[in-house]
Amino acid sequence: MKKLIFIIIAIIFGAITIGCESKSIGELSFQGSSQSWEATINYDNNNKCKVNIKYTGIEKPPMDVEFTIEDLSGNTSGGYMEYGEVLNKVGGFSLEKEHDYKLSKYENKDKLAIVMKWNNNEETIELNQEWDN
Template sequence: MKKFYIALFSLFFFISLVGCQSKAEDPLEFSGETQSWSATVMLYPGENREDAAQINLNYLGGGKVESVGDFGINLDTSNNQNGIAVRDARLNKKGNFKEKVKVDVSKDVIKSEYMILTVKWNDRSEDIILKVK
């Protein structure tokens, strides 16, 4: 009888450990392209609404990379929540911008079907519709 109780206790203990284990969510990838830019945003859901986003932006425009200068980025979700804003960003020599930022993302953002990334540079502005891959 003693072995039965030990086995039963061990089973409950194992089930409680497995049930309490937190599973990290897979990152969500949003991507899109316009005539001047291509972009990918990876959302890495974290704990306590402290999420990270990796922004990858590539300049496809006809001019030299240096002509872009400082630019700004706004990221809005399909349900009109502003997720990310970056100011005074610069492209590298290859015309790429990569940055990982911490964001406070609600579950509505994670379930969003698309995002709109607005890039503003040299008195120009383009909206890139980023769809879930």
């Protein structure tokens, strides 16, 4: 009888544990553009965040650029880039940083923003979450 009670308790505990397990999200991706810029932000479950920003304006690419990037929690961080010096093969630049976000907590976050400042201009790139189909 004690074995039967132990087995029933183990089954119930196992079912509760499996039912409460949170789903794992492999990646969150955001993409957007403004009049002169386009950008993507990718968060992966290896605690890496990659930001790609590309100038799409009609004038010569700016040499000096300031930017402020919103993260999943709503906090912002910024920087300064000598843009004309660091263009990658797709005409933009990439930043990579570590994150400690549990992605499943932010799966319903649908927008992020990047503010770009250059040559006395300022634009906000609104990035929308790309949903997997």
